Amino acid sequence: MKLTVLGCSGSVPGPGAPASGYLVEADGFRLVVDFGNGTLAALQTLCDPFDIDAVLFSHLHPDHCADFAALAVFRWYHPAPPYDPRRRRLAVHGPSDTADRLAAAYAPNESERASTDLSEVFEFHSFGEPAVRIGPLVVTAARVAHPCEAYGIRLEHDGRTMAYTGDTGPCAAVTDLAAGTDLLLAEATWTDSADRPADMHLSGRQAGAAATDAGARQLVLTHVAPWTDRAAVLAEARMAFSGPVWLAEPGAGYEI
Numbered sequence: 001m002k003l004t005v006l007g008c009s010g011s012v013p014g015p016g017a018p019a020s021g022y023l024v025e026a027d028g029f030r031l032v033v034d035f036g037n038g039t040l041a042a043l044q045t046l047c048d049p050f051d052i053d054a055v056l057f058s059h060l061h062p063d064h065c066a067d068f069a070a071l072a073v074f075r076w077y078h079p080a081p082p083y084d085p086r087r088r089r090l091a092v093h094g095p096s097d098t099a100d101r102l103a104a105a106y107a108p109n110e111s112e113r114a115s116t117d118l119s120e121v122f123e124f125h126s127f128g129e130p131a132v133r134i135g136p137l138v139v140t141a142a143r144v145a146h147p148c149e150a151y152g153i154r155l156e157h158d159g160r161t162m163a164y165t166g167d168t169g170p171c172a173a174v175t176d177l178a179a180g181t182d183l184l185l186a187e188a189t190w191t192d193s194a195d196r197p198a199d200m201h202l203s204g205r206q207a208g209a210a211a212t213d214a215g216a217r218q219l220v221l222t223h224v225a226p227w228t229d230r231a232a233v234l235a236e237a238r239m240a241f242s243g244p245v246w247l248a249e250p251g252a253g254y255e256i
């Protein structure tokens with residue numbers, strides 16, 4: 001597997017930094033995990049957006065799905081698509097209300113939605129069974145601690161594993177998903193403080209503790225908010241986890 005960061009700015013895009021989005025490649029299959037503000041621009045520097053094979057959403061806050069409407073426009077209105085997009089509908093996996101929420105984001109009113117049915121170019125799937133196969137990847141999704149229907153995921157391919165927390169406060173699901181993984185991609189929105197709201201986000205210390213509890217081999221910190229001290233988040237995580245720790249950067253790649 002190869003993980004490439006499209007965007008990693010937490011909660012909102014930052015200066016020159018898209019919000020959350022990741023490209024996961026395995027056996028030539030391309031899965032985009034989250035599609036936040038600015039990620040379609042980043043994706044186009046790596047591949048033709050027609051060449052992605054599936055999209056997965058951890059949850060549907062705007063910083064994780066805002067550019068999906070742009071992808072819909074790209075696939076619908078591109079003047080010279082390499083094939084008829086209606087004949088190769090793109091698989092989209094996510095929370096139970098994904099189809100309705102994304103259609104509403106794309107088309108502002110019911111009459112437009114009636115004439116522009118996204119299901120003609122996208123095939124929507126809700127997380128259901130504990131594990132699903134998406135191309136060559138085995139994907140396990142589990143509910144995490146966030147104010148909306150939000151999932152962390154575990155990806156397995158050819159004996160290698162990675163986990164992604166999505167957005168979450170500390171919870172057992174993250175430890176379970178990340179158990180023994182080769183790489184944990186963990187959100188670390190803010191620095192550690194006793195007055196942070198519960199069931200919302202992780203601090204650098206909490207992300208490091210999750211990696212330690214799970215026995216993950218390496219930790220990549222992401223979703224650091226533009227107003228957060230990145231160096232402090234990294235230092236916290238390194239205090240709590242003895243393995244290699246990196247701060248995600250747009251365009252960074254990790255072989256797993």
Ligand SMILES: [Zn+2]
Nearest residue numbers: 011061063167
């Ligand atoms: Zn977020």
Ligand SMILES: [Zn+2]
Nearest residue numbers: 059061146167
């Ligand atoms: Zn969120």
